[in-house]
Amino acid sequence: MLATYLFFGLALLAVLGALGLILFKHPMNGAMSFVVTLISLAGLYALLSAKLIFAIQLIVYAGAIMSLILFIIMFLNIQERDLPIDSNRWFYLAGGIIVVAPIAGLMIKIAKSLPEEHPELIDGFGDVKTVGHLLFTEWLLPFEIVSILLLVALVGAVVLAGKRGVN
Amino acid sequence: MINNYLALSIVLFCLGILGVVSRRNVFVVFMAIELMLNAANLGFVAVSRLHVNMDGHVLALMVMAVAAAEAALALAVIILLHKHKGNLDTNIFSLLKG
The missing domain is CATH 1.20.120.1200 (NADH-ubiquinone/plastoquinone oxidoreductase chain 6, subunit NuoJ)
Structure with a gap:
């Protein structure tokens, strides 16, 4: 085995x-x-x-x-x-x-x-095909919400870490 | 077969809890949280194999996306705290203590 x-x-x-x-x-x-x-x-x-x-x-x-x-x-x-x-x-x-x-x-x-x-x-x-099919039919709404979450995290990271002259 | 995978997932999750409880370095605490997310993912994929149903794979994908977002934000916060306090100790970061 x-x-x-x-x-x-x-x-x-x-x-x-x-x-x-x-x-x-x-x-x-x-x-x-x-x-x-x-x-x-x-x-x-x-x-x-x-x-x-x-x-x-x-x-x-x-x-x-x-x-x-x-x-x-x-x-x-x-x-x-x-x-x-x-x-x-x-x-x-x-x-x-x-x-x-x-x-x-x-x-x-x-x-x-x-x-x-x-x-x-x-x-x-x-497979990519079967999981992707499931992702875009039954799990479409969670997928969109996760995409918004990633966008928010991106903007938040830039706002938090990208500030110049904090002090 | 699947039982062993679930047992491994439980062991990894408990190791993650021990890392969060016992360490004071903020990086180690953060990576221990990532370890717990990974253990949950392993459980999802194992049960998905048991039931021959791919919903667990999609859930594992979602967990990975959330972990990526969390990593970006948490590292930005760590950089800010290090800039302000010059330290990596989680006990120093008690700004909201009343």
Whole structure:
């Protein structure tokens, strides 16, 4: 079963990348390990035969959003002494684990109790054509609202960050 | 098969919560929120594979568009705060505290 091995390898990479994100001290190292998580998630989408989402995850998330974040991190030129002192980070981490772990255990138990079936794929599942058809017929109104949201975010970012002589 | 994907999605979401709770660096908090969005996306796509129904894919697309908008705005706000305070600590950014 190649798919099972691939799943466990990619899942391990994703969890390791997420652990690196929350444990590395410098945000640059955290961002690089988060890129590993995003790329292995793209591989998982490909295993689930979601071809369009696979491509968009690579292009938009691992490409555009992460390069924007990396650009800003480098732009602010963060040194070791600029970082906040995370002295009681392990304390908060332990508290968070105590709160989150029972909920996560319960939800994983629920997920494991779902039926084990693996239904046959229909023709063109996850293709650009079929997903696009769905997007422009049943999901037309949410699509338009998202386009307005993107426009508002664009204008807002320019207004916020593009001001000259703030002081 | 699908159960493992959902379990992975839950684990990633909880790691995102832990990142938001335990770190004070504003970049790490922001990327942990992105991690939670990604975990939700994985859940959508997995359930969509279980039911052989592509609505989950469209929802994942919407989440990605919202994440892109959020990234643009949040990074602009981070630049402004860094310009004003010269710091990246989330505890410094308590401007609305009464």
